[in-house]
Amino acid sequence: MPKSEDEELRRIIEAALAEKDGAKGGGGKNQMVCPHCGKKTESLIIKRYRYKESGLDNVYLKNSAILHRCVCGQKYMEIPQIERLHDAIAYRLLNKKTIWRGQEFRFLRKWVSLTAEELGRVLGHVRRGTISRWENDKIPITPATHHQMLLLVLRLKEEAINERMSLEIAIKEILEKVAEKAKTPASITITPDTIRSLPFPALKGGR
Numbered sequence: 001m002p003k004s005e006d007e008e009l010r011r012i013i014e015a016a017l018a019e020k021d022g023a024k025g026g027g028g029k030n031q032m033v034c035p036h037c038g039k040k041t042e043s044l045i046i047k048r049y050r051y052k053e054s055g056l057d058n059v060y061l062k063n064s065a066i067l068h069r070c071v072c073g074q075k076y077m078e079i080p081q082i083e084r085l086h087d088a089i090a091y092r093l094l095n096k097k098t099i100w101r102g103q104e105f106r107f108l109r110k111w112v113s114l115t116a117e118e119l120g121r122v123l124g125h126v127r128r129g130t131i132s133r134w135e136n137d138k139i140p141i142t143p144a145t146h147h148q149m150l151l152l153v154l155r156l157k158e159e160a161i162n163e164r165m166s167l168e169i170a171i172k173e174i175l176e177k178v179a180e181k182a183k184t185p186a187s188i189t190i191t192p193d194t195i196r197s198l199p200f201p202a203l204k205g206g207r
């Protein structure tokens with residue numbers, strides 16, 4: 001893990017622990033064996049964890065992330081069911097009725113396992129640099145691009161989806177509405193319930 005990420009993780013852990021009742025005991029079932037010394041860790045469920053590792057600045061995991069602390073001083077952060085978590089985030093983004101921000105566009109591209117180059121090709125010879133500029137908010141994502149990407153993402157996931165996403169029912173409405181940028185991005189909060197009640201099953205393979 002690069003040093004800056006390590007420091008960021010440490011900061012999050014310290015903040016979570018400093019927060020009054022910010023964490024509660026995870027109980028025995030969440031315990032893990034410390035890979036460093038082999039002792040059993042103390043495990044805490046983080047009440048509210050900002051999931052920056054997703055590349056999104058507005059995603060919060062409620063009672064989902066688990067912090068493991070060992071007497072030897074090692075700390076580990078565990079994000080359970082990460083694939084389903086990403087499905088849940090993608091589902092929220094696909095239902096978003098304002099234009100994606102660059103980071104949201106990037107999340108969806110990665111969700112369907114496309115490189116910027118591959119995406120450029122399937123979008124009709126869009127240069128990789130253009131995609132990078134979209135993803136970094138250097139040039140605006142147009143409603144037309146949003147529509148094209150939305151349809152592409154659904155198509156790429158379609159083969160893997162047995163039960164149709166209820167999302168598709170709303171697609172006409174979304175395509176009609178997505179025309180503007182949100183003033184402030186609404187935060188996305190994912191709880192264990194969000195994942196349990198996702199309207200589509202776990203997807204096998206991105207493509």
Ligand SMILES: [Zn+2]
Pocket residue numbers: 034035036037038039070071072073074
């Ligand atoms: Zn240890």
